[in-house]
Amino acid sequence: MISWRVRTGAAVLLLVAGAAAAAVAQEPGGLDLSGSLLADVSALQTSFESPTGITPGGFSQFTINMVNRNKQFAKVEGTGIVTVWTGAYAPLAASEALSTGLFMAAVPDNSATITVELRKLYLEVFTPVADISLGRQIVNFGVGTLFSPIDAFTVPLLSDLNYVRTGSDVVRLDAQFSDVSGLEAVSTIAGGVSTLTSALKLYGNAFDFDAAGVGMYQGSRNEVLAGAYFKGDVELGVYGEAVEHFLCSPWSTYFEGMLGADYSIEKTYFFTLEYYYNGNPAVPGSLGALDLANAPALFLNQHYLYLMVRWQFTDLAGLSASVIWDVSASVILPTLQFTYNVVQNANLVVYGRYFSGDIRSGAAWPGPDFQYGVEVQVSF
């Protein structure tokens, strides 16, 4: 038996944006297609003490990107990802798809799961005053690599090695005052105020620093947010975000912030360090899947650190080590990655991860302790 989960909003957007794509495709130039194929073979292990508890898994992923060539008046851009999950990953992918609303099909014995993600599909119209876009798109509102409290529209996928961000169904307007300053307005496409998230961002560049002020409303929590960010260079790269939350009922306030820095030595060693403070930590203890899905932030405890060190020992090969550390709950998520550009447009990645607990909440981790594997990605 095959079960299907369809997110209604995404389906509507698919139809709207698909029609727009077809219209634009009739213009001279047509569509530009690109994509990648990714094969992952890996294993999950419950603990070092019980090596028999190793479960093989893996996935094969096909990503297709499209954008119209003639972008004089408008742009239609889309990214679709089809993934076949096997072994230990199949039931995990099915469970995650159920909570996130992805298209999903699973074979009865859970030995394989197919997920279809529409990461981006939007129409953007260029007018003399502003660029207006509608549809599923990735809204990067902040400057943080991993922690970005100012970004209410998208969060990084912790299951992804590179912490990629997912798309949101939004309408967006970007009006520029100069080459480097402007006003951006974003709102989710929602059925009512209670599910609406809307934001305004005024951004600019002064003294070689990028900076912005942000105002936001989140209907699901009936709260107003005011924040700011900056990014610049003082010997090392520095950046930060600050957000004050004003909850309306009952009235309360709290602060979220992040500070980051990056640096390199001899063009070979690269360092990134980020600190995140959450003034509204979750009650310690285990949280259910629904609690996590509806949580006010991706990371729920008070203090977090993220450190990434990369050793680029040749133009083609590099080794990186990163760790997300929940300081309050003493939970860590370290990742080690070796990347090698095997041939033109093809990369080999060997990786390993350790989960000492749920990095989001600090609770005990229900899944395996270790994950390690090999990936090959080919772009076309």
Added chain:
Amino acid sequence: MKTRTPRAIFTAALLCTAGAGTCCAAGLSGDEILKRMDANTSYRTIEYDGTLAIYSGDTVRTKEMKATAMGTSKALAEFTNPEDKGTKFLKIDKNLWIYFPSEQDTVKISGHMLKEGMMGSDVSYQDALESDDLFKKYAVTVSGEDTVDGRPCYVLTLDATVKDVQYETRKMWVDEERFVALKQEMHAKSGKLLKVSRVLEVQQIGDRFFPVREEISDQLKQGSRTQFLMADVRLDVPVSESMFSLRNLGR
């Protein structure tokens, strides 16, 4: 619009021109040689299809792009090869941003990232940010004559006059007939050789001689070199100034 020295992205450190000469050789001062170079390679705008061939030992990786620049201060490059398709660079004065299409993210390049090789090449982001201000930072002398690839050249030495420079000294071999810098060496304050660039092909465009294939090698990276090829070069074509904006970067 005033005609400016070319400083298109990726070629920032290579197409060296103006300066303040003090000595004389073969009848021309350093100043005069650089003015001749300047006249030869100046433009208001430029468009071209670029190819980066990045060599690491015997291995080569190529990256393709379409680039547009206006004077010395504004440049936009969009990569078209499969791995980097849609990735764009925007340079406005001393600021540099990258747009990543997969993440729809615009990132300001600052701090350590400025020292990285652009797209893995031997040209750093700092090289790309250099403008003709560079030549206000060096004193130039004509230190002799030499030949490069069989062509007679003036040899110029540029010494930094301010602290805020990437390379303390530069040595430049300028073609005596075509006034193109055929070779350049860039040194650290300690005298250590950091980078070497060579022009491999010069094309006559109208009445100018334009370097269209160059090689730069980072001397700190063993076996590493990058060749940069400019094809379909169009000079002084109409270009909208609005294309050099953050708004346009995401389009």
